[in-house]
Amino acid sequence: MKAISFEGIGQVLATFQCGETVKMGQVVKVSADGAVEPCAAGDHIAGMAVVVRDGCAAVQVAGFVTVAASGVSKVGWTKLSANGSGGMKVDSTAGTDYLVVSADSENGSAVILL
Template sequence: MDISLNGFGENVATFAVSGEVKSGMPVKISANGTVAPCAAKDKFCGLVLSVHNGYAAVQMTGYIKVSYAGTKPTVGYQTVNADGTGKVQVETTGRLLLITDVDEPEGTCGLVLA
């Protein structure tokens, strides 16, 4: 039997956009009510679900599938931050998040934003 965590604890907020952001990338708060792309090793506030007319829907909490860079993450609590190219990476500093699944061929992992 397959399981799904899609929709678990999902909370989404709308922000104005500064810079070039795309769906799936981690973003940070850059000004009042505004998000921008993350640089390498930035802690991110959420991941972009969609962008339209200068606004982004950003998932702030809950389960999400995201592309990773660098070392393959392992399931369990890991320290995660942005890699500066629109992906996340496991590092020694960042946000402590629960990684629930890893798909190495796809280069993605499922994590729970808290």
């Protein structure tokens, strides 16, 4: 058990319309005016769908969030993009810089600052 938790720090949520393909806990991108959809591999993300209900998604667009992440093995500034499976991956060429404050490569997750 880790002694430090970043959960909820700086969390900002925005409500968007979404289709049935958006699931809770996956990274999403803006797809239309006021709407989001799941990210494809290599996409830049708008945030993470925290709650999905009745055709709407509460998307965390700022703050610390735990994401499914492949290839993240160190903390610090890391270039990441969507992995196409609801999480993120290291993308040193086309990724966006995110501050990784916790990396759990064994479980495939990371805590990042959006």
